[in-house]
Amino acid sequence: MTSRIRLALLLLPLLGPAAAHAQQYPVGWGPNPALPAPERSLIPTINVAKADAWPQGTRPTPAAGLAVTAYASGLDHPRWLYVLPNGDVLVAESNKPGNAPKEKGIRAKVQGLAQKEAGAGVASPDKIILLRGFRPDGTADTKVTFMQGLTSPFGMALVGTDLYVANADALWKFPYKTGATSITATGTKVLDLPSGINHHWTKNVVASPDGKKLYITVGSNSNAAENGMEIEKGRAAIWEYDIASGKSRIYASGLRNPNGMDFQSQTKALWTSVNERDELGNDLVPDYMTAVQDGAFYGWxxxxxxxxxxxxxxxxxxxxxxxxxxxxxxxGAHTASLGMTFYNADLMPQFKNGALVSQHGSWNRKPHSGYQLVFVPFTNGKPSGPPQNVLSGFLGKDEHAYGRPVGVAVDKTGAILLADDVGNIVWRITPAATTQGATK
Structure with a gap:
């Protein structure tokens, strides 16, 4: 053994997990991904994983030591999840607004047909479902319509007795009472949000740890500004809304399509997962997650x-x-990394303080990418190693998509919940040895 190698081995523990795993990152992953040269073509890559129902008796494949059950099935395009303080789980059943102006051109038409084949062409249910409790088989004891008549709802956040819902065109506030199984009040519009063509329609919302501010994601109105910058005003950004004053501002910009948001427990920093641009090649551009700096610009x-x-x-x-x-x-490129949340519970300590990222899966890459739930470990508030598989098997051997992961949350027992908008299921992940019921 040379002195140089011996010195490197001695220093390795001091350099941290990222250095130890530096050679183990998949292509297009990690803090320093190798980016290939861009590739251009007249016809965009279309490689659709046709959406099919889960075959009888099948389910996703959990990582070793974990188990998965269907907490709720028979849902209608479940997209996003929110866990209320009393343990109730809210599920936004939603899709792109049906009355939004449509993009024009052959490319937009081809992409629209591809996404329909991938299971994204259903009408928006415009509802929020409430799930509560457990039956002996681990399914929800209660499944009821909590709210309806919304406009492509997505993000949800409770602050005090106010439940905020981010529709595709505006942020709304509704009165909430602990234990309620429905909200029928009209609600109050809090903030108009950029809409229009809605190339990216999803709007997420999270509250700051002190409950004083809200942060709202607004995706771009195009892939790479091909519709002009005039229609991108206020888009490709995260907005900040001050509850006390009612004032709002762009908190960070240049984020093509931010979706998941959460505050890292150790640093209290806001993080987001972002879907990057298409049509530059199979391995460009990687989606990413990042701490969001006030006033920062991220390129788009x-x-x-x-x-x-x-x-x-x-x-x-x-x-x-x-x-x-x-x-x-x-x-990873074209993984459609939508959901992102930090794991702060005790049930599965191997995930403590790290990020859970749900990848909806590609429709424009060969071979397919995504179609999984992964975990990214954190140390001292920063990513510290390669991704680890949590739940896979959404893409069958026949390359049909039996499910597509979207929203991810942690329930009151510490189990991980995952919305599957093709399978129309909310999956629940626990340690393999844990009974699939409520807390002991």
Whole structure:
């Protein structure tokens, strides 16, 4: 053994888990992904995993030591989850608004047909379902319609006795009473949100740890500004809303399509998962998650993963490119990493303080990517190693999609909940030795 190797081994524990696993990151993952040269083609890559029902008796495959059951099935395109303080679980049944202006052109038509084949073409139910308790088989004891008549609802957040719901076009507030199984009040519109064509329609909302501010995601109205920047005002951003004053502002921008948001328990920093742009090749551009800095710009549309210029965007803006911040952690190209939450419970200590990321799966990459729930370990508030599989098997050997992961949450018992909008199921993940019922 050379002295150089001996020194490296001695230093390795001091460098932390990221250094120990530096060579084990999958392509397009981690804090320093190798990015290939962009590839352009006249016809975009279409590789749709056709949506099919789960075959009788099948379910996703949990990682070793874990078990999975269907907490609720027979749902209608469940997209997002929110766990109330009393343990009730809210499920937003939602899809793209049916009355939104449609994008024009052959490319938009082809992509629309592909997404329909992938299970994204159903009408929006515009409802929120409430799940409560457990039956002996581990399914929800109560499944009722909690709210209806919404407009493509997605994110939900409770602050005091106010339940905030982020619709596709506005943030609304509704009165909530602990234990209620329905809300029929009209509610109050809090904030109009950019809508229109709604290339990216999902709007998420989370409350700050002190309950004083709300943060709302607004995706871009295009892939890479091909519809012009005029319609992108206020989009590709995270907004901050001050509850006391009613004032709002853009908190961070250049985020093509932010979805998942959560506050990291050790640092209290806001993190988000972001879907990056398409049509630059199978391995460009990786989706990512990142700590969100106040006033920061993350590149879209002018550049990606820092200051890698997207030559398709005209005119360019060198000043904005120079400002672009490199995201903290790449999540693989075209994985459609939608859900993201930090695990702060005690039931599965191997996940403590790390991030759970749900990957809806690609429709425009060969081979497919995503279609899984992964865990990214954190140390001292920062990602510290390669992703670990939590739940897979959503993509069958015949390359049909039996499910597509979306929202992810942690219930009051510490179990992990995952919304599957193709399987129309909410899956529940626990230690393999744990009874699938309530807390002991």
């Amino acid at each position: 549309p002018y550049s990606y993963f820092g200051q890698h210029v997207d030559a398709r965007v005209k005119p360019q803006n060198p000043d904005m490119v120079a400002r672009a911040i490199v995201p903290d952690y790449a999540l």
